[in-house]
Each structure stands twice: as structure tokens, then as C-alpha cells.
Amino acid sequence: MPNINHNINSILKETGLYKCTLVAVSKTKPVEMVQEAYDAGQRDFGENKVQELVTKNEVLPKDIRWHMIGHLQRNKVKQIAPFVHLIHSVDSLRLLETINKEGEKNDRKINCLLQVHIAQESTKFGFDEKEIMTILSDGTVKNMPNVQIKGLMGMATNTDDESLVSQEFSSLKILFDKINHSFQLPNLDMTELSMGMSGDYMLALKNGSTMIRVGSSIFGERNYA
């Protein structure tokens, strides 16, 4: 069994010089382990499946901030719209439109990050820079009052090549700064740059990350049966 309390505290210590939020990625892990992390003081948790997110939200303490970090199907947005704290994985305009609609139904603004495709792997979801600049400049985002764009999310290539990973993180930081300098919209509040996982969070922080999503370094390796 992993020592969850110890793992969280050593990550917080290691990253202590950076101003960042640790999102504990609890996907596939039982509620008992989430509770253990909660008891260690952790409040931000990330899941990648809607059903699991909904189930855990029902049984765990109400002051947990739930982060949706995995690919999100439009027909499932309504299940998390009432309570989700931040959706990291907004990877298409149609999804953003659905989130806006569900935000309106729930009379709330839903916090979103636009997921940007930065890795070399072609299978990863996300916008490219041009698409983001377009929806920010042509009024599309401005006309969605029930979404609040809090920043960007990206995943680097899964590789040992640290210079490639650094370069990918740095390219996302450059885009983040560029958007911040170029646009001022009422529902654009670009404060969060979500990048870095168990294998690369220190590299991500060195390149400007404000939010790291860490699973296996806290809860141990996952078994996908």
C-alpha cells in the first residue's frame, strides 16, 4: 500500500518554491484512498471518467474540488455541470458550447481550461494555437457567458527526452502569455496553466505550470484490468 500522506507531503515539499496547485489524480482508485488523501489535507482531486467522478462526489466530503481531466463526451456534461470545479480537458468548440449550455441550466459559470495539443503523438486531443486565437478573437468565447476560461492545459510527449518535454511545456507557456497579452474578455481569466504529471511535474513547473496533475506518485501505479 502506498503511504498517501507521505507521498503528498513530499511532493508539496519538493514543489514548495513554486506557486502551484496539486491536483491529486485518483482515477481507478477506491474512495478509501481518496479519503486518506483528504485526511492528509488534500482538497483538489482529478478524475478522467464522468461516472467515477459522479460516484465519488456523492460519497466523499462536499468541500472537495473536483477536476475533470479526461476526454469529455458532450452528452455527459450535464452529469458533472452542477458541481465540477474545473474542466481541464475542453478540446473542441462543440464541447465548449455544450458546457456553456449546461452552465446556463445550472445558473453557474463553469470553469474551463482549453486543452492544447502540444505533444508529438497524434492521438492526443486538443486545440491547436490557431483555433484558440480564432475563437478568442471572433466573439465565439465572448458569447458564452456561462463558461469562464481559466487557462490552458497540455500534455507533453511520453518520452525520456527531457529537452523535448521542456520544449513542449515552454511552447504552451508562450501561448498562455500571448493570450494574456492579446485578449481581454469578461469571461477570460487566464490564471491557470495545467501541465505536469508524475513523470514530468518538475519540468512543467520550471516552464511556468501553475497546476500539476499527479496520480501514480501519490496513489501508486494503476492497474487497468
Ligand SMILES: *Cc1c(COP(=O)(O)O)cnc(C)c1O
Ligand atoms: C492519469 C492522468 C494524469 C496523472 O498521471 P500520473 O502519471 O499517474 O501522474 C494526469 N493528467 C491526465 C490528463 C491523466 O489522464
